[in-house]
Amino acid sequence: MSFTTNAPFLYALAAIVILFVIAQSLFFLIRAYRQAKMLNMDTRQINKIIASTALFTIAPAVSILLGVITLSKFLGLPLPWIRLSVVGAITYELPAATSTATALGIPLAETIADPKVYSAIAWVMTLGIMPSIILVPLLLRRIQKGLVSIKNKDAKWGDLFITAMFLGMISAFLGMVFADIRSGLPGFIPIFVLLFSAILMAVCGLLIKKCGLKWLENYALPISMLGAMAFATVITPIIVG
């Protein structure tokens, strides 16, 4: 069987995986929506959540698409499409492909023509992310039981515990923004962008509280994120030159 990285067979595999992801997402969305009604939650509020989440997702999704385009230069389109639609992220898939190609002594400078190299890369990409999939069904109940027992002992501490976990994550990413400042002014660009995003969010907060713009509550995060991304396109050429 002649091999190309964009063969119809590989597109068929991609279609199966994409359809699976859509089916699973729809299944959980519909179930949760029905449960929201059962809980007498305001459906207009839920619809707003869906709209704001969709808006918020577009920019990161385009960034994921850029990852697909990057990987497609040597893996063709179907495999990166599969990988970045399930579990994967460019930060994992690219090192996985590079590591395998290096192990096989093949440069990742041009499209892969050997199906054995291609399948080796597909295996490494797949096996490398398996713990995330396998551990969820094995550990989720235990983790939840642990949290319930913390909450039963002390409800306030239970809430603080989850908040603290999330703040730990935010701290790691906020700290990372400062990693390049020793490289000079261009290294400060992520900090300026972060501050601009924070200012936009603070302005949204003021508009919600002082001007009563309640609808902004759902859209403050997409606005601050997209605004800061636009700001990055303006300041980068000025700083870098």
Added chain:
Amino acid sequence: MNKIDNNKSNKTADNNLYAAQSHLYGKIWIWTAAVLLLFVPIAICVYYDAWPGFQPVFKGLLGVAPIFWTVGTIEVITFTPMLGTGGSYLGFVTGNLTNLKVPAALNAMEAVKVKPGTPEGEVVSTIAVATSSLVTTVVIGAGVLLLAQLTPVLNSPVLQPAFENILPSLFGGLAVVYVGKNWKIALVPLLFMLVLFLLVPSLASSVGILVPVGALISIGAARILYKRNKL
């Protein structure tokens, strides 16, 4: 009084049933996803009669597995309490948790003013993760179909800084909401990370491993403040 008690116990029973079914359906979906993921390389090997052998795969895995298996395990422990049952079973299949699913879920719960781990939080988180997964799939699908037209636009030097700065753009806004509300808890892990990244900038490439470090410091700081009645 009895009627109110009955309503309450009915509601609790409904929530318990929903939670139990979420685990059952979630397990079916996630194990099917695991099989489907393994099916992809197997199908490629069978169709092209191109089995790579154990050694190339092992060597390739050696370069990434130690880090990514560790990060994967850490993510399960750190993110499942925030995502809830449905959000976890779905989010861990569709991926991109740190930059997309977790912020989407927490932002949605914040907007509706519900907390993770409650029946309402569970529902809102699942809806956010599902919506985000669907939109991502549609955007990538549309992008792949329109690749020839979109590539020059997406790769244009004008837009490049926007995508290079997606994480600061996201976490700046999130910081105002969460750090602003809980600055006492956030202070210690933030200072720690700031100093760490200033001293060892190369750690930026393995930020995933530092997430649980930040979480542990943050939990420790919260516990001390809580015990001293400062929260």
